[in-house]
Amino acid sequence: MGAFTVIVGMHIMEGFLPIKWALFWVIITAPFLIFGVRELNRIVKDNPSALLLVAFAGAFTFVLSALKLPSVTGSCSHPTGMGLGAILFGPYIMVVIGLIVLLFQAILLAHGGISTLGANVFSMGIIGPLASYGIYVLLIKMRVPRWAAVFAGATLGSLATYVVTALQLALAHPSEVGGWYASFIKFAAVFGVTQIPIAIVEGIFTVMVLNLLFKYSEQEIASLNILDRRSCCE
Amino acid sequence: MSDSTKNIMLLLVITVLIIATLWSNTGAEFAGADDRASEIVSEIDPGYNPWLENVWEPPSGEIASLLFALQAALGTGFICFYLGYKAGQRKKDGVVLIDKH
Numbered sequence: 001m002g003a004f005t006v007i008v009g010m011h012i013m014e015g016f017l018p019i020k021w022a023l024f025w026v027i028i029t030a031p032f033l034i035f036g037v038r039e040l041n042r043i044v045k046d047n048p049s050a051l052l053l054v055a056f057a058g059a060f061t062f063v064l065s066a067l068k069l070p071s072v073t074g075s076c077s078h079p080t081g082m083g084l085g086a087i088l089f090g091p092y093i094m095v096v097i098g099l100i101v102l103l104f105q106a107i108l109l110a111h112g113g114i115s116t117l118g119a120n121v122f123s124m125g126i127i128g129p130l131a132s133y134g135i136y137v138l139l140i141k142m143r144v145p146r147w148a149a150v151f152a153g154a155t156l157g158s159l160a161t162y163v164v165t166a167l168q169l170a171l172a173h174p175s176e177v178g179g180w181y182a183s184f185i186k187f188a189a190v191f192g193v194t195q196i197p198i199a200i201v202e203g204i205f206t207v208m209v210l211n212l213l214f215k216y217s218e219q220e221i222a223s224l225n226i227l228d229r230r231s232c233c234e
Numbered sequence: 235m236s237d238s239t240k241n242i243m244l245l246l247v248i249t250v251l252i253i254a255t256l257w258s259n260t261g262a263e264f265a266g267a268d269d270r271a272s273e274i275v276s277e278i279d280p281g282y283n284p285w286l287e288n289v290w291e292p293p294s295g296e297i298a299s300l301l302f303a304l305q306a307a308l309g310t311g312f313i314c315f316y317l318g319y320k321a322g323q324r325k326k327d328g329v330v331l332i333d334k335h
Binding site for chain 1: 237240241244245247248251252255256258259261262263264265266267268269270271272274275278279282284285286287288289290291292298301302303305306308309310311312313316317319320321324
């Protein structure tokens with residue numbers, strides 16, 4: 001079992017996806033990454049004052065993904081911190097931030113891996129932020145109070161990330177009996193259930209930090225104009 | 235209720251949640267969810283061998299926690315710099331903070 005020693009965490013471990021699946025997720029992720037880099041350039045060019053806020057979203061992700069929290073299942077996992085940036089800037093630039101955090105952890109912390117980077121960026125940098133942003137925008141349109149929309153967006157985005165992680169592992173490792181679905185149930189029981197209380201903590205954290213940002217950075221946030229931009233570019 | 239009162243209450247909720255999970259699982263190992271996942275992989279797919287190992291692994295748990303602490307410290311450092319900078323900027327501009335809640 002020596003090869004299986006992994007340091008506490010929850011991304012897909014180095015070498016645990018067969019090469020064809022590793023490549024598959026790289027190919028799926030690449031266009032989002034290109035789009036994310038362009039979107040990031042655009043935001044910074046249109047709003048130079050937003051650059052610090054982008055760095056803030058990155059810093060938030062750094063902090064949250066370093067906090068490994070205990071969960072009801074008796075294992076540990078960590079929040080993603082992706083919801084905050086997705087709510088502020090829309091989902092696409094989070095691909096870039098997610099990639100940076102995952103690279104840092106794969107190279108320095110043996111947490112996640114280079115071969116599984118595509119899959120991990122897909123679940124954490126694409127699906128999580130898309131879910132957070134979509135839920136937030138939907139709830140705001142339904143005139144749900146902003147704190148509740150932020151909480152639901154961040155919590156469900158964090159949860160979605162790990163449901164996708166479980167699915168990625170299940171697709172690559174289908175069970176002999178029951179196929180990928182049986183595997184999915186097993187992986188989801190580990191990743192998904194562990195993540196529930198942690199996702200709730202992440203939701204509350206995101207509400208707290210956004211409360212501060214809406215107070216101190218009202219102008220920058222207003223200039224980003226998330227809701228209007230969404231309707232113009234879809 | 236002011237924003238800071240609200241935030242302090244939310245922080246308390248988080249603390250209670252985390253302590254409650256520790257309390258309810260006193261015998262548990264609290265290993266990483268990915269550790270458990272690698273066990274499931276070897277159970278479902280006994281023939282599967284990870285074909286790549288991490289390029290570098292922190293030599294001990296202490297070094298790993300050093301790096302994680304560094305990661306959190308860098309992030310927190312920037313967050314606090316930003317909030318302090320914005321608060322100072324507002325003060326300089328003479329903006330009066332009106333708490334709408």
